[in-house]
Amino acid sequence: MMHQFLSTLRLDNQLGEPLYRQIYLRVKDAIAQGALLAGSRLPSVRGLASDLGVARATVESAYAQLIAEGFLQSRGQAGTYVSPQLPDLPVRAAPVAEPLPAVAPNSLHPNGMMPPFQLGLPALDAFPRALWQRIVARQLRTGTTASLAHPPTNGLPELRAAIVNYLHLSRGISCRPEQVFVCAGYQALLDRVIGTLLTPGDDVWLEDPGYPVTLPLFRAAGMRPVAVPVDEQGMDIAAGISAAPGARMAVLTPTHQSPLGVSLSLARRMALLEWAQQRAAWILEDDYDSEVRYHGRPLPPLKSLDRQGRVLYAGTFSKTLFPALRMAYLVVPVGLVEAFGHSSRLRGCGCPPLMQASVADFINQGHFYRHLKRMRPIYRQRREWLAQAIEQQLSEHLAVTSQAGGIQLLARLTASSGQDKRLAQRGWEEGLSLQALSDWQIAHPSAEGLLMGFANFTQRTDAERAVARLARLFNGGN
Template identity: 55%
Template sequence: MRGFSLSFQLDPRHKEPLYRQIYQRVKQAIMAGQLKRGSRVPSVRALASELGVARATVENAYGLLMAEGFLQSRGQAGTVVSAPESLSSPEPAPVRKDAGRKPINPMLPSVSSLPFQLGLPALDAFPRAIWSRIVSRQIRHTGMNDLGHPPLAGTDVLRHAVARYLQLSRGFTCRPEQIFICGGYAPVLDLIIGSLLQPGDGVWLENPGYPVTQAFFRAAGAVAMPVNVDDEGMNVPQAVKQYPDARFAVVTPAHQSPTGVTMSLARRMALLDWAAQQQAWIIEDDYDSEFRYHGQPLPSLKSLDTQGRVIYAGTFSKVMFPALRCGYVVVPESLVEKIEAYCPLRICGTPPLVQSSIAEFIEQGHFYRHLKRMRQLYAERRGYLEQALTAQFPAEVLRVNQQVGGIQLSASLNTRLDDALIAKNAREQGLAVQALSDWQVERRERGEALRPNGLLMGFPNISSQEQAQGLVQRLERVISGFLK
């Protein structure tokens, strides 16, 4: 292959069949000169294993390329590029020195679905046929009144459906009027910050913690107050001692992001006591609590709140699929009027058609069945990745951290390795791993005791042990370059 890899991600949702996607990618590589005349392409078996598809799919793609003269079979010698040299080696265009130098922000979701991408549920396992029927039915029953301006706080039907779901699944009761539908997690933060925060307000942030949360509060003029995370979650006693007068705390108590630990009951009660005494607000980001592999999901922090200090944020992006652009926030009764007053200043990015379809998906029981299936599936797929990592890497190089749930896996690295450099190189090779050190609230230099050093990997779209092994082998090639 002369240094060129045919590893790429197929999109099962694309209108083009999988064999056509493979055909197009190989053809583009030949046309762009990445595959030279006479260079050998992977065998049908090897490429099918790498991409996680049937051999017949790759055979169909190769057959079409051979028919068009791009490839030629040489029997035991394999399949090679047969396109004319003039076609496979175009004159290189002049490149500006700064072209392609724009750094990748690893915290922003990728437009395409890259291997190990965080926050991406199992797209192949979503019941698309059921969803399509529901959306089609909603379209057929669209009335004249549905064509006007949508409700600023969200449709009543979805707010009622979410209220019933939270009572059954997350252990607390709320009125539909307390629920505000938003176009994802970022708009949830925008609604809360725009309604409640004053520049200069202090906010406790889990350290390490979700970079998007950090960015939003900093942009609004808040003072970021990093609170270390240990095996009991956010270290509340430390925060009370260092930053007693903060006005907000943002936590992921069910499955801390990114470490995966669960906040202990003692820490939860201490956090609630502090908020009640200081009249502060707790934002509970319950981003993936439903995906717990052993036992039932733990009750939410909101279910323990007797003083009305917890603002609960949930999302459908990680439970269903990100393209919905739909999240929600549940606010205490005392904040309903204030949040409603801010609603005209922001736009709910989720169309009413989508909201009504989600509500029907929930009410017909499809949502609960999907969750149950995904818990089992994610435990299986996490196992694929964990087994592959354990088999490929010695424990002194990379060690998988144990977690009870979630849709991302974290692994600790040898202190001689720099997780940020490894993640950067991996992204350049098409692997969307992230470095734990990039999730720090306060940047610490390599070697400092509290600096995290590890990798984060999404696994929901790893559908087989063979696929996991292929991806981990690619990651091993990146890491091995830093061990020499």
Template identity: 45%
Template sequence: MSADLSDLMLVPLDRNSPVPVLRQVYLELRRAILAGVPPPGGRLPPTRTLAARLGVARNTVVAAYEQLLAEGFIEGRVGAGSFVSRDLPDAPEPPPAAAGAPPPPAPPASRRFAGAQAHTGEYGTAPFNTGRCALDERTLQVWRVLTMRRLQRPDPAWLGYADPAGPPALRQAIARYLRTSRAVRCEPEQVVVTAGAQQAIDLMLRVLLEPGDPVWLEDPCYPAVRAALAAARARVVPVRVDAQGMDVAAGIAASPDARLAYVTPSSQYPLGVVLSMARRLDLLAWARRAGAWVLEDDYDSEFRYAGRPLASLQGIDDGGRVIYVGTFNKALFPGLRLGYAVVPWELLEPVRAARLLTDWHPAALPAGVVTDFLEEGHFAPHLRRMRQRYLASRDALAAALREHLADRLDVEVPEQGMKLLARLRPGLSDLAVSAAAARRGLIARPVSPMFLAAPPVQALMLGFSGHEPGALRWAARELAAALAGHDG
């Protein structure tokens, strides 16, 4: 037998590997063929001979040959055996010093996504992490019942493709809820169901922006939106935020012809301030004059602890310039991955098309369960229970911080939301404090990196939702220990 075929028969097999022996034989034979051993047209060993040489069942080798034949690597000739396909090119010469050579660089376009994952920062269950939701036993019980009911009477439509905007019943339920709770003006046809607010924002950027288009962005801002704008190759125009929210006059001065303004008017991220009514009216007036759009991210409005929830910006928009984005991932649980956008009529068809191209349509089963949860009246009691729990956690955290860290930081207790801001006293760096906290198992997000052009504030963002009061009190003591003797 030729040297080439002898090499082919020395396929190394690892009997302790989790990879099945058949798969190992196939992969090694394919590797040898691609390396030109044997070359195109060369004969492979008979299956019986190769099986004996490898110490495996002949059926194993036969199955590996059949897979190679189906994929076009080899061809069979009746009465002659199996041969490497003549359609394969000759094996290329290996590059010099191939071993240890660096991998090829990523294309320049990929740089738009560099670091985007780090901007989210909401993984893990450690104390103070943001975006956490409490597990409510009554809600989970209802969820189990609704899910089992859906599974016991499955709809054949679940198995096929569906409307990119989401099931009509869910869109009707969302529109009814938003009209009642947030004073949003919409018809069910304007609702587009998405995999959370982030996908809704991404869809809007895809539809609205060309590379280089100017976009107003709150300064400081939600880091994930900043990353999404970078990926969309938009030109970010930082607009400072003060006690009244985004400074609209500053935005007009910086870029009067901006294509889009992104705002969090009910609870500015990360500072928590509310966009004043005067600024809201100024923003809407500018959008009408400039032919611009306003993207309203209403990410946690369900959790307001003093008075009724604030009305939406979209609800006072007479010009149809506001795109309203919300989510169930904060109100129920992040793993649900269900959000929505209320889209002006002029944008509806391109947004539906973009939804189809990126994800086609929402998953049918969770969409159906959420529909039942809304329509049967379970959502409002769930929110009342969550507000009570989160209020208790907020107050416990604020009290513990004041008890243990009154000399190191100032606590801002929010009237809405799932996190609070702790401003550090002069001389302390939020980056350094965050790192010290991480060494003690805490996730205290620094706020200064969220600033774009405005002078950064040294502060920590501390989540309290989804964390029990006792755990938060313990975490406050740990944070104090992390800061003990810290000189910034």
């Protein structure tokens, strides 16, 4: 039956349904129809992802939703199984289950245009493509025979050294190149951290609300996520200690919280570091959007306060350069270098050496610093365009929250009535890449709102037209 199921599990990139959602529905249907029996073992995440030609995170998201609904059970390293105690299938299989929030719909429409409000995209029109192409071309021309051999599994030395210099000058982080590990994107970075430091059943603090991809990744790995509420001072450390004092890790965005945009207060930073030291726990700091600050210098990272070696610092070039690089980096404490070196040899880096060497040149030649400096006023202007358009057209429905940086805007609904999910879904149907704040929440509901990217509005009229389309959703499509 498993072979028959796999032979019919085909995905369609042309459907409006996200790929993880297609996997979720097909597995659920196979269970309901008896093609997958209770107690049968499913393919591993890696194996199914390879068979289907999709990213591991896509399969992990589908499995995580099925586990949450009781259709599957994760048994850690033993694999994922159809639950022996299945839900009442005749009742639950009929309605379409609510999907997990995706990070974004497809980045490109069929006509090659990006949908308005796309999250997670920097201003791609402002990226110095000609300069980048010259740097890549130079790397191709000057490459040696040795550059064609197997690359280092923890990243090219020149890129790791460049990252060390950048972090020292711009983020106040003192580290050595051997502490830096290059990974193929944030999901791969999380997978590296989980596989190196955690075991199934470990409690892990996660921000609530927080980045939607993080929760299913930890669940799929067999961890027990603990939703810790976020308020105007950032993650509530006292609430985390009360809920799970023995957690093995806290994962958070302390400098610019995603999605609320608040910063972790100094008192809570010190409380978090003290908890980690006392409990021998780890802190994974995602320095989300830290470089994109409109006023003043970026806030110092939590890692710069770490004196006990408990903080792992995660950065990515997706927001500062462009997402297609699929390049992130992790700075680990000195005491973890050997452990992460071992896991890197098992997993590899995953980033093409050509791109690594090009990014190193981009940093070392000063282009990275100049690019960041140029982008800050651009983002400030484009956010103002969107905020002003919302104020002019939708002030009775939406209130824009203040923020000191970042490339996404949060507009809270003035009257919360379960609308943000419905509005986001209708927006997707109309080609607007909206996301509901409710979909970023785990266990602590707060005010509803819409998350919108603004980085690729190249002129004021672009923002005004997109908001006019959004306004029609509030007016019943008229």
